[in-house]
Amino acid sequence: MAGSIAITIEQGIARLVLSNPDRRNAISSAMWQALSSFAAEAKGRQDIRAAILRGEGEKAFSGGADISDFDAARSDASGAQSYDDFVEAACAAVESLSCPTIALIRGACVGAGAALAASCDLRIASDDAFFAIPAARLGLGYDPRGMNRLLRAFGSQGTRQLFFTADRIGAQRAYEMGAIDQLTTTAEADDAAEKLARRIAENAPITLKAAKLGIRAAESGAQAVLAEARKATAQANASADYREGRLAFAEKRAPRFSGN
Template structure:
């Protein structure tokens, strides 16, 4: 993991056992995203996506909170530019070609919820709080982020969150589909480690194709059929099943 530079806002990252971890680090403001942090996320994701050693990515926050949103001080000069930076970071995260998982503690609010929703999966520690808060600031939430939120929680809950800016607890977040699992306090790290081991043991070919299809890309059947024929993953998976052993998948994405 890149070294922590005091209390300065930063994106920390490291790769262990094929899992990249990106840590939102701005402890003085509960990991609120500065303009520089928003701008740094897309090129960092590009680098990690191109690394064949990376099979999955975990996004989390430093300390006891995920992300309290955008650093409001960065909105004072050019709120439109700040929103554009946030939108580009969100879309870069959503487009990451390998499985992504948000590990959430504490507050996941505003821009933090925007980033969490852009991940494929969200695991939260019990007691976390979630909110989509542009109505508190008079900000128009981007259409792409709104559609992504609706796809997770449905129109009614998305409107509740967007219209009110109210925070919801982990029980409601789980019930509405905003999070996939809720873990007991101090159980999140262990579950993330366990689940990412599962992810990196599975076929990257299957995951990459499934991610595209689930995200609405409907014109790539021929591409993925060709990838499957040339990958060897299907033959390895069947052989491993018949031989009652763990498969050793070798396909890697190209970006």
């Protein structure tokens, strides 16, 4: 099956590269599974402080779900539901990572690729990037569970525009909508993502985990997530990192956080 995800971890930063260049980095079933597997494994790791998700090359973050999977996996209503469950599980797994995630977007960010980018906490895009949701041109129903992440990124009106017109939204317009946190040139995009990831990785990971859970709880209103957020906040307040942060502040030096 076409496509893979290259994963490297160095100096606290995980880098995930969607690699299916012959199909504009379309995401195959194997790639969705790789994302879920990485998220499951990363939950227990203290050495991952931030993650960058990007597409191979400069032409596309992702052209969407690999349509070559559809004849086998999405040929009828039952298959479509199973496939949607698979995609939703992968996007939810990315959202559930305890470390902050950054989508680095260049070129096309389409369909399920846009959903995956919206699953990340922050988005950096080059000025040649564009977003589109072509579901209405394919006649397929879009899983309503995925709407929340697009609404968070593009807002109500932006999401309507994406779905109702199936037209492209350029990087500048997406930036004005708040879907993109930082807009760069193509040449500057890699460096911008690396700088942001390094800045995040310097901070206390327990605090970042608690903050992510707190944000998710506020957005979703889910009591289970709120309980997790309260637990994570209490752990941060009782952590060695909190003691280190106070000491470093008093000694006027950079803190050295261990994740404990």
